[in-house]
Amino acid sequence: MAAPEIEHLIQILSKLPGLGPRSARRAALHLVKKKDVMMTPLVQALTRVEQNVKTCSTCGNLDSCDPCTICTDPRRDDSLICVVQDVADLWALERSATFKGRYHVLGGTLSALDGLGPQDLKIHDLVERVKATGTKEVILATSATVDGQTTAHYIADCLEDCSTVVSGLAHGVPVGGELDYLDDGTLTAALSARRPME
Numbered sequence: 001m002a003a004p005e006i007e008h009l010i011q012i013l014s015k016l017p018g019l020g021p022r023s024a025r026r027a028a029l030h031l032v033k034k035k036d037v038m039m040t041p042l043v044q045a046l047t048r049v050e051q052n053v054k055t056c057s058t059c060g061n062l063d064s065c066d067p068c069t070i071c072t073d074p075r076r077d078d079s080l081i082c083v084v085q086d087v088a089d090l091w092a093l094e095r096s097a098t099f100k101g102r103y104h105v106l107g108g109t110l111s112a113l114d115g116l117g118p119q120d121l122k123i124h125d126l127v128e129r130v131k132a133t134g135t136k137e138v139i140l141a142t143s144a145t146v147d148g149q150t151t152a153h154y155i156a157d158c159l160e161d162c163s164t165v166v167s168g169l170a171h172g173v174p175v176g177g178e179l180d181y182l183d184d185g186t187l188t189a190a191l192s193a194r195r196p197m198e
Contacts, residue, residue, distance in 0.1 A: 006032060058129075060105030060122060062087050070094075070103060077101040079136035083126060083155065085109055085143060093141065101139075104129065109147040110154055123155055130162050137165040144171050144189065 002010070006028055014024035031039045055061075056068035063069055070076065080101025084090050090103050106121045108114075118124070130138060140155055142148035156166045172190030173182065182190075 002028075059090075059103045060087070060107065061090055061103060075100070078133060080139065081126070081130065081133075081135050081137075082139040082141050084141050085148065085151075089141065099139075106142075106151070109142060109145070109151040111147045118154065121151070123158060126155065127158050127162070130159060130164055135162075135164050137167060140166065140168045142168075144185075 009031070010021070010024045010028045013019055013027050014021050016024070019027065031042065052064045053062050054064065054066045056063055056066055056071055058067045058071045061068040061070055065072075077100050080099075081104050082090075082093065082099055082101055083104045083106060084093065085106050085108060087105055090105060093099050093103075104122065104126050106123065106126075108116055108121055110116055110118065110121065126138075129135070138155075138159060140152040142152045152168055159166050170193050172186060172193050
């Protein structure tokens with residue numbers, strides 16, 4: 001049996017996404033064994049994040065300033081807003097370095113099973129933001145799940161009275177993907193979203 005302090009650390013680590021009890025135990029053991037090299041810097045980094053990182057009041061991104069660096073970047077296109085479910089989705093799009101507009105983080109998707117309704121997400125804030133800024137296009141970058149698509153359709157309905165184009169991400173065959181390895185839903189979406197060859 002491990003010391004109570006280590007057991008408590010394991011319990012906390014096991015709550016992180018992707019870490020089950022065994023992985024958390026291995027991570028805790030590694031941290032304790034490499035205390036000087038790993039644990040002290042980790043504690044310092046966690047403390048800095050806890051003290052300095054804020055949620056952007058404009059888009060919902062996480063940054064050390066509010067508004068965040070994306071919202072204050074003058075090179076960004078103010079007429080485009082890309083709506084994402086979570087900050088992780090925003091970061092994924094930023095890694096691609098292809099989108100140069102603004103973002104809006106919803107904080108999840110509509111889900112009857114999880115008890116998440118429109119009032120639990122930042123949908124009203126999005127509508128108000130679009131009306132106030134005169135946004136030309138809103139790109140709904142929600143996941144291809146049932147909840148993600150339900151959320152996208154709900155938002156599109158909410159934006160119906162705004163004079164803005166509402167678009168969604170294309171779904172289908174990924175670059176480098178082989179048809180034999182794709183699931184039926186992906187193939188169906190790819191056929192439905194087909195376009196002329198250029």
